[in-house]
Amino acid sequence: MxxxxxxxxxxxxxxxxxxxxxxxxxxxxxxxxxxxxxxxxxxxxxxxxxxxxxxxxxxxxxxxxxxxxxxxxxxxxxxxxxxxxxxxxxxxxxxxxxxxxxxxxxxxxxxxxxxxxxxxxxxxxxxxxxxxxxxxxxxxxxxxxxxxxxxxxxxxxxxxxxxxxxxxxxxxxxxxxxxxxxxxxxxxxxxxxxxxxxxxxxxxxxxxxxxxxxxxxxxxxxxxxxxxxxxxxxxxxxxxxxGEILDYNECRQRTADLEEYLGLLEKYDLTDTVNLRSHAQWFTKGIRGGKNIRNRIADAKDIDEIIDSVRQMCGVAHEKPV
The missing domain is CATH 3.20.20.70 (Aldolase class I)
Structure with missing residues (x-):
């Protein structure tokens, strides 16, 4: 275009x-x-x-x-x-x-x-x-x-x-x-x-x-x-x-994307300019157990706890999605 x-x-x-x-x-x-x-x-x-x-x-x-x-x-x-x-x-x-x-x-x-x-x-x-x-x-x-x-x-x-x-x-x-x-x-x-x-x-x-x-x-x-x-x-x-629907693991993808996003916020020194919990909660919408994950994110004290909450609830190890 x-x-x-x-x-x-x-x-x-x-x-x-x-x-x-x-x-x-x-x-x-x-x-x-x-x-x-x-x-x-x-x-x-x-x-x-x-x-x-x-x-x-x-x-x-x-x-x-x-x-x-x-x-x-x-x-x-x-x-x-x-x-x-x-x-x-x-x-x-x-x-x-x-x-x-x-x-x-x-x-x-x-x-x-x-x-x-x-x-x-x-x-x-x-x-x-x-x-x-x-x-x-x-x-x-x-x-x-x-x-x-x-x-x-x-x-x-x-x-x-x-x-x-x-x-x-x-x-x-x-x-x-x-x-x-x-x-x-x-x-x-x-x-x-x-x-x-x-x-x-x-x-x-x-x-x-x-x-x-x-x-x-x-x-x-x-x-x-x-x-x-x-x-x-x-x-x-x-x-x-x-014309084909892409096959992927949504929970793994959302978890990896959240980690990347939070990392980029730190890279560009923007962690203090956004509502980290609110932004992190967006990444959980549409995945199984999303409401429970969002509740845990709301109680998280820092970025590491936010990421751990998502990993634990999704059962995702620290790895990129395939």
């Missing part, structure tokens, strides 16, 4: 997720086959006001290329100035603008999915940003109940100069409830000439293939289903290439 001048090794992307897509997790997803991973979303206002914590979310490394950074805000001028600073510091391959987050903190400030009520402002944000930075600009949106208005917004984003658009098939009001409607991405793909990426309810091999086939989109983006489950990208990539 190609977005403007950026070539990707495939068409399965990791979505930007607050408090999730730090560099250790992104690197694991990339190693398992994600075509590109996005940073946690960065506040344009925080960048302008020199918030080192927010700005540091753009930290990357050469092994992660190509790499995307997502930014949010509600001012064309501030977003553009912040993006220019991000571009100069981190040299991302893609700068993505968030027009989809339904979180109250963003919506009440007129950012994220709240901007879908202001198509002209969306156009101004994307246009000024494209004129300011040399990095390709993309956008991620949610949908409105009115499909025609949603398609019109996608058209404005293309007209403003964006080189790709990701469509999450839920409304702001849905948050993450109900089913994502991929009819929107399908319609938008028919109406615009830039690449379209479908997002929402892509949780396994079958839903990935079905979404690509139904929408005709250029790619798919995976969000919450990847939390604690970076190996999902290996499974989906394998299935899309071969």
């Amino acid at each position: 190609k977005i403007e001048k950026v070539h990707f090794p495939g068409n399965v992307f990791l979505a930007p997720m607050a408090n999730v897509t730090n560099i250790p997790f992104r690197l694991m997803c990339r190693n398992y086959g994600a075509s590109m991973a996005y940073s946690e979303m960065i506040s344009s206002d925080a960048v302008i006001h020199d918030s080192s914590k927010a700005f540091s979310r753009g930290l990357s490394c050469k092994n992660e290329k190509p790499f995307g950074i997502q930014i949010f805000g509600n001012s064309p001028d501030i977003i553009s100035k912040a993006a220019l600073k991000i571009e100069e510091t981190y040299q991302p391959d893609i700068i993505d603008v968030n027009f989809g987050c339904p979180a109250h903190l963003l919506v009440k400030d007129g950012s994220g999915s709240a901007l879908l009520r202001s198509p002209d402002l969306i156009y101004s944000i994307v246009k000024e940003l494209c004129e300011t930075v040399s990095t390709p600009v993309t956008a991620k949106i949610r949908v409105l109940k009115d499909i025609e208005r949603t398609v019109q917004i996608a058209g404005l984003i293309e007209k403003a100069g964006a080189c790709a658009i990701t469509v999450h098939g839920r409304t702001q009001q849905q948050h993450y409830a109900g089913k994502a409607s991929h009819e929107y991405a399908k319609r938008i793909k028919c109406e615009v000439t830039i690449p379209v990426i479908a997002n929402g309810d892509i949780i396994d091999e079958i839903s990935a293939k079905d979404t690509l086939e139904y929408t005709g989109c250029d790619g798919i983006m995976i969000g919450r289903a990847a939390m604690g489950n970076p190996f999902l990208f290996r499974r989906i990539s394998h299935y899309l290439k071969t």
